[in-house]
Amino acid sequence: METILDVRAITMDFGGLRALDKVSLQIQKGEIAALIGPNGAGKTTLFNCLTGIYHPTAGEIILHPTGAGPKIINGLKINQIAKLGVARTFQNIRLFGGMTVLENVMIGRHGRTSSGLLGAIFRPSATQNEEKEIVRKSYGILEYMGLAGQVNELARNLPYGAQRRLEIARALATEPVLLLLDEPAAGMNPQETNELDNLISQLQRDYELSILLIEHDMKLVMNLAQNIFVLDYGEEIARGTPQEIRNNPAVIKAYLGEEADAEVN
């Protein structure tokens, strides 16, 4: 197994508040890993550090992109990290509501295409071909995600579940090697969650992705993840396979309080 993402003791301070305290995690190529923890544990902060939205106060984030040497990505700009192959979805859906479903995915192709201003104005055959390729690939992804029927719909008019899927489709369009999913099942009913479960493992296989997901739905996490990292108050309190995490006393304590309370539940 080779590592694709190596987070080494990153610390993130907001003023006097330490949101992440020397957190380390490693993700292997082709694995689905999960990041869990109670609310406010710093999970999304970690995602924001990984994608360049925040710059960690200390520590290193090393990405091993395919076909290139390891690269330290903390300090890079958001779009540079996206180009290196880290894509994400957002906890509160952030689609381009006023654009169509297809256009949302086409935006995902931005970093993988190159036509500029002059290309746009004079539209040489290179640009035309690139444009056709963007549309073709985007449509292909939408078909894969089961959204082909709504390509010309405005994104904000989609039902909630479809919006979540569109966000994943948009992330796929950036050709990621590492996909970060921030609470993909939030707000979904059990049946939708079940579908998502299948979709994520299928995605991982078909697109040869490594996936890190934040999720509160334990059933989904235990089903999908080969490796689980648990955060609490910005510190890593446990890591391991689902089986190990389920029986880890520190995790039970973080989630349910003291042992005595757990028995009541």
Add this chain to the structure above:
Amino acid sequence: MKFTEELKRSAYIALWFILLTFPIMVIKVNTIENIVVWRWVNLVVIGLSAFVLSFFWQLYLRNKKSSTEMTPEKISTLHRLIENPKIYRPAVVIIAAIALVFPFAASHYQINIMTTALIYVMLGLGLNIEVGLAGLLDLGYVAFYAVGAYSYALLNYHFGLGFWTLLPIGALLAAFAGILVGLPVLRLRGDYLAIVTLAFAEILRLVLENWNDFSFGPSGISNIPRPGLFGINLTPEQSAVYMYFILIALCLLTVFVIYRLQNSRIGRAWVAMREDELACQAMGIDKTKAKLAAFALGATWAGMAGVLFAAKTTFINPASFTFLESAMILSIVVLGGMGSIAGVIIAAFAIILLPEYLRAFSDYRMILFGAALILMMIFRPGGLMADRRRQYQFQQPDAGENS
């Protein structure tokens, strides 16, 4: 349509206003002759205006309620007409014919105001790149217009360069100014961006007004030459016709370029930036580049329009580049519909031409203008012609397309 509910409520509101204002608006005590003057006309005016306003307000509320319930995107009749080739093809031919014949049929005055309107079409379309597409609320757009106009006037005065040399130079200098303004405001958005751009425009205007050695101060620069036509001497009338055709050509160029930009990789990136700045970066869009490109391109058209303005009026001074001018251009974009080319063109003509043709009502110009803006926002908040996203057609998957 049942308006009875709204009518009844409006009547109550009108009555309430009449009662409220009765002592101050109707009763007047004439202290000299010690009599009470009853001004019943005021009562009627207040009653009627309260009635009408509250009626419209309630219609608006109802409209809003029903529009939130509406799920499929409603396509306006205007759009359906325009997208129907049977209608738009002949319409384009007719408009082109009128545009061609117009300068030979109309008076000098008519041609002049039409030329002014065309300058505003260019300005509106240029600002549309910044505000409509990229979502950068720029209240200082007039600064770029001034850069264009002063580039022409000053470079012509000092170096004797001609119109056709200075048209691209003015555009380039304005684009450069756009980047200069864009750099420090990269981190700002929305209201903050609006305030800073407004300040930049005011700074430029004040510099132009006070730096006498450079810009000749408030007295401005006069005797700016009109565009030449292979060294032929044109009378003012001929020159106005010439100017008109130059503007028609440049407006067509503007429309062409902006249309192509809109449906390109860059145009999409601008719209994505308008919709969500963070998500667009996470998709690999370089925010810095996209913003600067929007500022530079928007400013380019303002610069060209400025050169044309200077050449048309042959005299410029800082008074032509006040905030009111920026507000005017911005209302063209807002009225026309953010991001919509056709809408902005229609709005530019409406805002520039209507006041000229309705001279009789010139006292009420600002009132009518304000009322029009308010009514627009109530009934067509997307503008005259709201922007519609491009639609793509696909074969069904079983058709065996290579997807």
